[in-house]
Amino acid sequence: MSTDIIYSFAGLALFFFGLFALIACSQPLKKILAVNVMSTGIFLFLVVTSYGSGRGIVDPVPQAMVLTGIVVSISTTSLALILACRIQETSNLSQFLNAGNLKSEERSGR
Amino acid sequence: MVFADPSWIVWPVAGPLVAGLLCFLIHRGSFLISLAALVLNCLAVIVLFRQFLLSGPALYNIGDWQPPLGISLVTGGPALIMLSMTAVTGLGITIYARGYFSFRIDSSTRARRHERQERFFWPLWMILLAGLNGLFLTDDIFNLYVTLELIGVSAAALAALSGKPPSQIASFRYLLVSLLGSFSYLLGVAFLYKTYAVLDLSLLTDLASAEPGVRAALALMSVGLLLKTALFPFHFWLPSAHANALAPVSAILSGLVVKGSFFLMFRLWFDVFASVIPASAYNLIGVLGAMAILWGSMQALRQQRLKLLVAYSTVSQLGYLFIAFPLAFLNGGHQAWSAVIFMAIGHACAKTAMFMATGTIFLHAGHDRINDLAGIRAYLPMSVFAYVIAGVNLMGLPPSGGFIAKWMMLTDSLAAMQWWWALVLVTGSLLAAAYVFRVVSQFFIIPSGQPTGKHRTSTGLLEWPSFILAVCSLFLGLIAPYPLQVLKINQVLTTAFYMRGGP
Amino acid sequence: MNWEDWLIVAILLSSFLPGVVIFTLAEESSRLRTSLNILGALMKMALVLVMNIAIYLGLMFELRLPLLPGVEIFLNADPLSALFATLSSVLWFLTTIYAVGYLENSPNRSHFFGYFSLCVTVTIGIAMAGNLVTFLLFYEMLTLATYPLIIHRGTTEALEAGRKYLIYAFGGGAAFLFGVIWLHTLVGLGDFSPAGFSPVMLARHHLQLKMIFLLLIAGVGVKAAIVPLHGWLPQAMIAPAPVSALLHAVAVVKAGAFGVIRIVLDVYGIKNALRLGMLPWLTLFSSITIIWGSIRALQQDDLKRRLAFSTVSQVSYITLGISLAEQPLAAAGGLVHLVHQGLMKITLFFCAGNLAETLGIHKISEMDGVGRRMPFTMAAFTIGALGMIGIPPTAGFVSKWYLCLGGLNAGNWWVIAVLASSSLLNAAYFLPILTKAWFKEQTLSWPMEKKFGSFETHWMLLVPPLVTAVIVIAAGIAVNAHISPLAWVKFIMKEYGLS
Secondary structure: OHHHHHHHHHHHHHHHHHHHHHHHOOOHHHHHHHHHHHHHHHHHHHHHHOEOOOOOOEOHHHHHHHHHHHHHHHHHHHHHHHHHHHHHHHOOHHHHHOHHHHHHHHHOOO | OHHHOHHHHHHHHHHHHHHHHHHHHOOOOHHHHHHHHHHHHHHHHHHHHHHHHHHOOOEEEHHHOOOOOOOEEEOOHHHHHHHHHHHHHHHHHHHHHHHHHHOOOOOHHHHHHHHHHHHHHHHHHHHHHHHHHHHHHEOEHHHHHHHHHHHHHHHHHHHOOOOOHHHHHHHHHHHHHHHHHHHHHHHHHHHHHHHHOOOEHHHHHHHOOOOHHHHHHHHHHHHHHHHHHOOOOHHHHHHHHHHHOOHHHHHHHHHHHHHHHHHHHHHHHHHHOOOOOOHHHHHHHHHHHHHHHHHHHHHHHHOOEHHHHHHHHHHHHHHHHHHHHHHHHHOOOHHHHHHHHHHHHHHHHHHHHHHHHHHHHHHHHOOOEHHHOOOHHHOOHHHHHHHHHHHHHHHOOOOOHHHHHHHHHHHHHHHOOOHHHHHHHHHHHHHHHHHHHHHHHHHHOOOOOOOOOOOOOOOHHHHHHHHHHHHHHHHHHHHOHHHHHHHHHHHHHHHHHHHOOOO | OOHHHHHHHHHHHHHHHHHHHHHHOOOOOHHHHHHHHHHHHHHHHHHHHHHHHHHHOOOOOEEEEEEEOOEEEEEEOOHHHHHHHHHHHHHHHHHHHHHHHHOOOOOOHHHHHHHHHHHHHHHHHHHHEOEHHHHHHHHHHHHHHHHHHHOOOOOHHHHHHHHHHHHHHHHHHHHHHHHHHHHHHHHOOOEOOOOOOOHHHHHHOHHHHHHHHHHHHHHHHHHHOOOOOOOHHHHHHHOOHHHHHHHHHHOHHHHHHHHHHHHHHHHHOHHHHHHHOOHHHHHHHHHHHHHHHHHHHHHOOEHHHHHHHHHHHHHHHHHHHHHOOOOHHHHHHHHHHHHHHHHHHHHHHHHHHHHHHHHOOOEHHHOOOHHHHOHHHHHHHHHHHHHHHOOOOOHHHHHHHHHHHHHHHHOOHHHHHHHHHHHHHHHHHHHHHHHHHHHOOOOOOOOOOOOOOOOOOOHHHHHHHHHHHHHHHHHHHOOOOOOOHHHHHHHHHHHOOOO
16 A cells, blocks of 8 residues: 555656656757656556555556557657757757757748 | 448548558558548548437447457547548648649759658658547547557657758657657546546546546646647747648648647547536636637737748637637537537638648748748639638638637627627637738739749649638538537437446 | 529529639630620629519518528528619629720739629628628628729739728628627527517617627728728729729628618617617718718819718718618618719719720829810719719709708708708819819820720720719609619618608
8 A cells, every 4th residue: 555655656756857857958868868757657657556455456457558658658769869860960959959049940931 | 231330430540550551661652542541531431420320429349359458439429520520631631742742843852852751751641640530539548648649759750751950850849748748648547547447438427526636637638638739828839840841741730630639638628527627727728728819819920931820820729729618618518519629620621721822832932931922823823712711711700610610609708798708709810810911912912023934833733622621611611500410419319328328 | 492592592693603713714715704704794683683573573582591500691682682782783784894994904804803703792692681690791701802802903002902901891890790799699680670679678788789789880880981980991092993983882882881771770670779879879970971071082182082082971971861760761862872872983983994094194183174085984974973962963962852851850950061061072072173174275195095996995994984874864863763763762661661
């Protein structure tokens, strides 16, 4: 019972750490990592729910959900990584970090 | 009887999914494969409509696996209307995309770029379509998460397709926002599962109660969905992502993708948890919607680039979808409920048409700086016409679908004497008129000097789809009774359906 | 549906279909385009004639298309719609002939004639609208259909004029929409009927109904160019002459005035409107508009601008008559002026267009001796101008006479004063033009003269103003004939119990 709660809170904490990092960090790689931390937090939280309170049996549904979630997470991470690499190749990083620059690029047309 | 077979419901999802895989493997026939999938999709939607009208909502377990581990698909009135919206606009976009990618500009590098873009466009678009249709048909909150991710990933990849730095940066940001949104939603799902140990939306409808866990879950899910739907102030990612993408992609993103997450939001708030959500929350959403209308329109007025203008107009039009929330709460729901669906389908047709027309103009002029587009009407009369007609829908002038939606919302707000909503609605329409005609007047300028005919290379594939979709959005208002009837049937039948003990 | 109901659809399609086809035509196929146009116009006239006869015989036409619960599109033809529809279809026919001649060899004609046809379709829709929603539908579409015509020349001034037009028209449209929906939630939107809504409602929602009246009248007042909502009209003069003729005599301004008539007579009903106490205000604003328009017209040197301000002034005769509607004579004067003003003003605009097209004359100061160069055009112009002043036996005299009688009966002496001073002002801004044209010697050479064979100008430009001028005289002389506008107006009045 109490381990349940500890794990749940640990999951939530991970989620919010990730959220904070996603907003606070500006580097693409760190952002991708932050998203991964968030997803791990959610998976932890989900997996804990399969130990239903006092029922004694393990509910398979959350585990199936977590498995699916991990697959989804891998593919999204790889897409994000590819995009980040592309951005680094074609434009310099400062452009990404500097929102003002992005705006001027948008305004120029073409 | 073939058409009575319940397994038709699988095709809107399976068809595009298979087509997507095939497109990925076979480059040559991509367009034909996609077209076939789209036609199959339209057929399936028609059959589903027929089944719905004859026998009401239907449930189908794929492979006969029971939920929660199996996947079940459900039809309902709103879902069918959204499905047909996707089928029609999707068909238009597919044909337009063919014209777009086969449009050859003199420079060979650009031609090669088009070829490369086309190769990735078809599989991604098909998978996106499968995700959207899945989202409309699924009744299981976790499967909804999967479809959300499917949509988000393929949409972000599509947005990066143009290969230019601004679009890649915008797409990266779009992907992150979309991930944040779906994770927030997923955490909400986890909370719900923790509370009820149930994933089925119809079961949740019966169980819903105002517990803290449910409230937290709803807040998380709503924030996530609002992020994806780009309601003010979460719209920050939308203009750059939509405006920097290729034209067919912009049309998909603005016309369809935002409607997916919106539809889910709509179901949660109007259907499943309607009894749990307090009035203040509806009002808050309404206020945000009002601010989106005003802010989006103001920004659209200020833009120098046509595609950005259209993208900001999406921000403002999405506000209309949300301003209906408090109105529905006021008057018991049905009218504003229908208004939202109407607004969504009208906007889907109009905005796709508008982005497609904009794309045609972009291809011909080589840029989309509004001030340099003078006199484009002489070369592309049909696209300009499509742009104007789509604009009529955005302004909410009769007889467009937008007009019917606004009419319903205005009656609701004035009947409840909450005239401030009406004021926002009318102001929004006037601002829309301002930003639409700001561009149109440029198109109609007749530049001094001889008109040149050198741009006359446009193909019918580029102009007709946008024109036809625009005309659809214009006359949507005249066929209003039919969708309304479907929504009404839905209410009656669904009630009866659950009275019988559910699926 | 039986044949009578199809008639309404046929009348709408007779200009809509040619319009759609014309959009797709290539610029060069001018013969096909012209024949389509003329064919459509002739068919429309014939159909409207059939409809008029049928209405006179007491047949009813209606066409309903449900939209939402309690809201439907409803087209019907009552005597009042027939009046407007007849005016529009006849003048459209003449304007089409004129426009074909006027725009010969100019660019973008397919666009022009396409929108031209749409414009008339929409106007007929306004005429036949049987409830406020339908009226709103066509009223908004009219704005959209006329905008491309106003900016047809594609110059910066034209765009500026178009921008101003849109701001006024959409602003008015928004007020109108707000009013319509408010009325809908308060008393529901019934069909137009002389009785209006139930008096019980009037007592219950007195203040709200007053505000709705204000919103609705402001909405249509924009197109009717009631001061202070008239700013767009003089600027819209930048458009080609046939468009000006259309705006002033057939479509836009008339649609506004027609809207005022519908709101007072059919939405509120005369009795309710009187009890509401808003009609004196309408009288006041109409009077101000009449005087102000005339004064401004006096100051203009540009011929078309002078005519435009004259329209501002003259259209308010209609609203003035309606605002005194408890006096049948005044109402008759207002209604009949709807037709008479159209006939006279279209003559004047045709003539102004002829002067500009043939001799390059745009300013009144350039008109010395023009009567000798273009006697037929100036003869038509003279008839139109005398009609505007209200000199018998022109049509203008008839409307003014009835308005004055109505004012007298109502005991409103100041209405007589307004009408008298307006007539004086009309004379002050039209008579100098006439003396210049007929009695002065030509001093300067014409700015830009074109030769057109044996006639003074292209025959397609000459025939329409002559025809309308003849009708102006005929309507003035044969007042009591069975088919005169006045006779039809009396028929309408019977419908409203005002005889």
